Amino acid sequence: MPKPKAEENEKAKKITVRKQKLKAEDEEIIDKPEIEAKEKEIVDSNEMPEKLTEDSEEQPEPELKPRRVKILREEVLDAIYNPEDSDPKSQDVKKIVKKAKKRSRLFVVLAVLFLLALASAAGFFVFSRKNNQFNERITILPSAPTSVAAGGEVTISIAIKNNEKIAIKNTELTFTPPDGFTFKSSSPAPSNEFNNAWQVGTLNKGAGATISIVGSLVGDQDQDKVFHFILGYRPANFNYDFQKNADLKIRISSSVIKITPEVPLRINPGAPTDFPVTIENTGADPLEGVKLIVDYPENFSFSKANPKPSEGEDIWQLASIPANGKVKIIISGSITGAPGDTKEFKFRAGKEGLKEFEVQAQASGIGSLVKVGMSLTAVITNPSKGVYADWGETLNYMLTYKNESDSEMRDVVIAAEFMQKNFASQDVSILDLDNRSAAVAGKLDGRTITWIKADIPGLAKVKAGEGGDILLRLALKSGPEIKTQDDRNLVITTNARITVGSIADVEGKNFETQAPSLQTKVTTKLNVEPEARFYSEEQIPVGTGPIPPQVGKTTTYQLSWTLTNPTNEVTQVVIISTLPDGVIWTGKQSVTAGQAVNYNSETREVTWRINRVPPGTGSLFASLEAKFEVSITPTLADLGKIILLLNQTVATARDEFTTQDLRVEKAILTTDLTNDVAAQGKGLVVEAAPGT
Known part of the structure; x- marks a missing residue:
């Protein structure tokens, strides 16, 4: 229920x-x-x-x-x-x-993981702290100068010390150098082919070691170069390795390369102007592969440079600069602009690094464009315009000055320097300065002639728009003095300048204007000497037959050409003449250089060709000579006469230094053997002796 x-x-x-x-x-x-x-x-x-x-x-x-x-x-x-x-x-x-x-x-797993993490963290903290404390007692201390000039040598010392209570083994030092460092040597020697590792081995407690590294360092000025060092080692009774790091910083303070620009302070706009710059090696070692880069100002027009640029118009690659040596570069050009404009030339010199061009020195030169106060020109009025000149020639110089400004120029001085150099830029004597001809001779000091207001009263004050001329005649000597192989490629350089002591109503003084330089190359004095002989210089007969020559009898003579060339190499040398009627080519000939003497029976031309004749031939080296034989058989019509043996001799060639075509003409040769002492006075044809 x-x-x-x-x-x-x-x-x-x-x-x-x-x-x-x-x-x-x-x-x-x-x-x-x-x-x-x-x-x-x-x-x-x-x-x-x-x-x-x-x-x-x-x-x-x-x-x-x-x-x-x-x-x-x-x-x-x-x-x-x-x-x-x-x-x-x-x-x-x-x-x-x-x-x-x-x-x-889940609770159990989380609890276990938490306990493991806590234990690991505690262990790591204790282990790391112990290791750090151990590592701190091993010291590595690199030292070196705090700064060095770029390209200079630097020595780095690395001191290693074991302050631990146990030994360390397998000790090795390695380092990573910065760009621009070049290893030279070390003590002890490196343990690898890369020159960056050193085996120190075992250091007992309290022991130490020192390593010294020598090298060169390049870089930009004020640039910091950092060296990285790593010391690897293993403490005794440990089964793992430790590392200790250290860095060393060296600043590039300056450079062994010094640049000295010579930019004119005042520049005539549009006029040819020289801008020299000198690169100097102030170090104790040669410098290889130095590059110079020039940054030109706006509206600069490059004309030429000596030496020529390696790239374009603004880069020079200098193969080598000796210790404490200099290299001078002359840059020529013109600048346009308005008076008052400033123009800056920037110069950078350095070397190619591992990645890019490393600047080691830089400088600049600043000039101002001005309305020229005094202009000066120098010209040579000879037909050659002074580009080249022959030995014995007289050079006609004209120096023209004018006040181009609106102010009066006072205490004006005009000077002309005549530099005479050979191939090696050594001084030689080319001009006869002592026997100069001029309405006002000026004062000679060395190779410079100067005119002041005492010589030319008008130089005391030159009013605006006024000026004048100085005419000067200078003759080259008759021939060169050849002493060494450097006595070749001779040059006359004329530098004229005008200096203003002061300018009315203008601050400053010694305003200077440089006329464009004139450079005159001297042509070599090529020469050929024809000669006829019956006897050699040793008075041995080189001819045959009667002498003096007799009617109806055949007499042979030895003709020769002797070639000399003192100062410049010549090429395409041709010596030519013709045989007069009645003179027979016998075919007997010899030469010391060039082709065999050639006879053309149709034109009766006798020719000797030589491809090249070096300077110094006939002075430092033997003369070149060609000999050939001719014969004559006088007729009764020749009785009592001197017989013509060789017509005029003409030598042609090309001067490779002056690039001029040369021509030398020499007189005829006859039976009047003027250079043959044994046969002199026996050139007239005589009757044959009876019975001969």
């Missing part, structure tokens, strides 16, 4: 209370495998509650506390008989047990 409804409600309340209490004891329940099995059996049962109670009384009780099992059973019964009163948030027993089990396992 069913229970009253009031009793059922009271029971439902009790089950709800017990269910809430169960939540606090879930974790303890899910730790018991026996409970899990029992719960599964109860939940899956389809019997009536009364039957379930009877059966459960008959089953052996698991090892559970009675209170907990009772609570579980009541909750199950309540869920079966009163599903409408169940808490919507409640779950079946199987899910409750599984959820509690998962939470317990």
Whole structure:
């Protein structure tokens, strides 16, 4: 018979209370495998509650506390008989047990991981601190000058010290140099072919070692170069390696390359102007592969340079500059612009680095365009315009000056320097300066002639628009003095300048204007000497037949050409003449150089050709000579006469230095043998002796 409804409600309340209490004891329940099995059996049962109670009384009780099992059973019964009163948030027993089990396992795993992480962190902290303390007691101290001139030599000393209480072994120092460092030597020697590693070996406690590295360093001025050093080692009784790092910084303070521009302070707009620059090696070692780059100002027009640029018009690659040596480059050109404009020439010198051009020195020269105060020109009025000159020739110089400004120029001085150089730029004597000819001779000092107001009163004050001329005649000497092989390719360079002591109403003094230089190349003095002989210089007969020549008798003579060339190489040399009628070519000939002497019977021309004749021929080296034989048989019409043996001799060639075509003409040869001492006075034809 069913229970009253009031009793059922009271029971439902009790089950709800017990269910809430169960939540606090879930974790303890899910730790018991026996409970899990029992719960599964109860939940899956389809019997009536009364039957379930009877059966459960008959089953052996698991090892559970009675209170907990009772609570579980009541909750199950309540869920079966009163599903409408169940808490919507409640779950079946199987899910409750599984959820509690998962939470317990997750808690255990998290706890273990937390303990492991805590232990690892503590161990790492203790281990790292111990290692750092150990590493701090091993010292590596590189030292060197704080700065060095670019391209200069630097010595780096690396001191290594073991301050630990145990030895360190397998000690090795390696370093990484910066760009621009070139290794030269070290003490001790490197242990590898790359010159960047040194085996130190074992250092006992308190022991140390020092390594010294020597090299050169290049770079931009004020650039810092950083060297990286790594010391690797292994402490005794350790099974792993340690490293100690150190850096060394060296600044490029200056450069062994010095640039000295000589840009004129005042520049005549549009006029040809020289802009010299000197590159100097102030170091103790030669410099190889120095590059100079010039940045020209706006409106600069390049004309030429000596020496010529290696690339374009603004790059010079200098093969070598000796220790404490200099290289001078003269750049010629012109600048246009308005008076008052400033023009800056920038010069950079350095070497090609591993990545790019490294500037080691730079300088600039600034000039201003001005309205010329005094103009000066120098010209040579000879037909050649002074481009070349021959020995013995007189050069006619004209110096023209004029005040181009609106102010009066005072205390004007005009000077002309006549530089005379050989192939090696050594001074030689070409001009006869002492015997100069001029209306006003001026004062000679060395090779410079100067005119001042004492010589020309008009130079005291030169008013605006006024000027004048100075005429000067200078003769070249008759021939060169050849002493060495450098005495060739001779040049006269004329530099004229005008200096103003002061300018009316203008601050400053010694305003100077340079006239464009004149360069005159001296042509070689090619010479050929024809000669006729019957006897040699040793008075041995080289001819045959009677002498003096006799009517009807045949006499042979030896003719020769002797060629000399003192100062410049000549090419395409041709010496030619013709035989007069009645003179016979015998075919006997010899030469010391060039082609054999050729005779053309139709034109009667005798020709000797030589491809090249070096300078110094006839002075430093033997003269060149060609000999050939001719014969005559005088007739009665020739009686009492001198017979013509060879017509005029003409020598032509090309001077390779002055690029001029040369021509030398020489007189005829006759039986009057002027150079033959033994045959002199025996040139007239005589009658044949009776019976001959």
